Amino acid sequence: MSGSKRSSQRERLAELARERGASLSGLSEMLGRNPAYLQQFIKRGTPRRLGESDRWKLAQFFGVDEVELGGEGKEKSYIDASFGRRSGYIDVPRLDIGASAGPGALPASEAFFDAFRFSRRWLAEQGLEGAQLSAITVQGDSMQPLLNDGDEILVDRSPRRFRDGVHVVRLDDTLMVKRVASAGPGRLTLLSQNLAYPPVSVAAEDVEIIGRVVWKGGRV
Structure with a gap:
């Protein structure tokens, strides 16, 4: 994945958080991560790419396609024990x-x-x-x-x-x-x-x- 695509996905995540009034620290905790996780992802590019389960949860939370956050755009069968299947x-x-x-x-x-x-x-x-x-x-x-x-x-x-x-x-x-x-x-x-x-x-x-x-x- 090119650097420009990764940058646009970080920008999109920041935009979605602002629109929904959701704090990055709160979103990070929702993912089971430390409070600075998404702040570091957006500002520093660390990690370089969100993990599949993190990306899926965020896409479901915001109601957007995973492609906007770095996904491949394929149908997912991922089921998380705490979130369940929530495509609908x-x-x-x-x-x-x-x-x-x-x-x-x-x-x-x-x-x-x-x-x-x-x-x-x-x-x-x-x-x-x-x-x-x-x-x-x-x-x-x-x-x-x-x-x-x-x-x-x-x-x-x-x-x-x-x-x-x-x-x-x-x-x-x-x-x-x-x-x-x-x-x-x-x-x-x-x-x-x-x-x-x-x-x-x-x-x-x-x-x-x-x-x-x-x-x-x-x-x-």
Whole structure:
């Protein structure tokens, strides 16, 4: 394999990690490697080429063809004891952060610590094929009964034109999940589902829309 091809594959891996919001150290640990493994691969070219099992796991996690990460493009029959056969599934990272549905909380590290596995077919049926997805935890009670404290939500970070709905937003370094509605030119209203919390009117430029909430899961 030429040096230019190896370089492009390292660049592609770095790009995929940025798009998914996944840390290289977290990905390395997912592979059972030391935290610096992928950082060294991308920055120093060590190792020169990813091992087959590592490449397969990363390709399955990101939902891309192994060719993009140095594979030969052939059908694989590899089965890992901890991951299983997952050609029909996408792993969505669970980020180590919480989105406040209460008075507000500062986000912690955005490293992922685990993943949810979703069927590619189900994602396509939901209109989420190719979406940039991550899962985070709801904190607080302001979005009850729609979202409860401890629920995990799937957030679509794909660049899309804004429309009213439930979003994860960042306001003054605080991560929140709210129903966001347009309130005239240059203004947005952050609405809580729990009527005990009043609406908050803000300038659109003061709010960063992180992503749209597209799914939730929690205990019954």
